[in-house]
Amino acid sequence: MAETRANGSAQPHGADSEYHNQLTVPVSPNVPEQIPELLEKVHNLGKTVDVNNTKERIALLDTVRALMFALETPREAMIRHCWSWTTCLAAVEVAVDLGLWHILAKDDKPKTVDELAQATGAEPLLLSRILKHLCSMGTIIETGHNEYRRTGFAVTMTMKRFADSYPCMTNCVSAAALALPAFLKKNGYRVPMNGKDCPFQTGYRTDLHFFEFFQKFPEVARQFNNHMSAYHQGRPSWMDFYDVRSLYNGVGSDDVLLVDVGGNVGHDITEFKRKWPDAPGRLVLQDLPEVISHAKDTGLPSYIEPMAHDFFTEQPVKGARAYFMHSVLHDWSDEKGREILKQLAKAMKPGYSKVLINENVIPETEASWESTSIDILMMTLLASQERTASQWQQLVESAGLKITKIWTDLKGAESLIECELA
Structure with missing residues (x-):
């Protein structure tokens, strides 16, 4: 016999309870008790939010997202996970290949499917199906039957470094992520530790390390570099929230102020010089010989000293x-x-030199989806990881260093870990 709840409804027992759950839980709001509070928070934030203020905008966005998670049913969440984003990635990439974004973004005038089909050469029926899904995913606006208008996203997709993100996912990321469940099942659910034996090799059927894969497929490497460039745009820079002037102490014009270890083609040093033009001392860019050669070919500013160096070997700048x-x-x-940190520690001057590590520091609680997503991707692509503050402390101390302060912004998504010799 069912037990009567305080509100008068019956609470089934045993098999009846399981059957009841199967019928009701999947189609009921996911976290109903959070809905009233989140609605009130959205209302209050919405009254004062400055959408051009990054922190205020993200605070509202996070709350709206939390409200969506609380409101949607488990069945709706399952369908969203399984159906919407994989098909969205595919539809956006098709639109990239067709040049559709450039046509939509020419002006703010709505365009019909027939117009877009004629301009792209795609079959109208096919294009109408792609456009309907792009609209349902919020990338364009439907203005009438088979008629669509651009959004800020559509305009952004005309920029190659953003558009390249989608074929990049296809060519070197997505298959690795999808291979993770089978890989973990096979290895007994242990954290991958070898960059040449992780889901990336399974997903892309290769023996190559992720970085070796780029050497074999330079077009994929170019897409990946564009994706990372797009990823970094609009994120806070370490030199905006770190006390840069504290680095000036004791530095003369002939001394090395900053060595950018593994600095690619010098984006960080260039930004540093632009924002802190009066900083004393020399600026050294280090990376592998082929990267440094490419950096020179693309035109390094004269204030950057390029130096070929493998960071697993002895640091030449003491x-x-x-x-x-x-x-x-x-x-x-x-x-x-x-190994990398120990090479730096051996080159440091006690009481003077610092190691500055610009990385994610994942919060122990309330981590953002961006940080947790990239952590899973690092596991699948490189058998590596994003780290929490305690994990960073363990790693740094194991190399003979100590953390003096962690400077952070945006819930740890962008942080600077300041270290000295222990």
């Missing part, structure tokens, strides 16, 4: 004020990361 690394250590396991 006693610099700061050794800086941007998104380097998240590419490597703790073992490899320790």
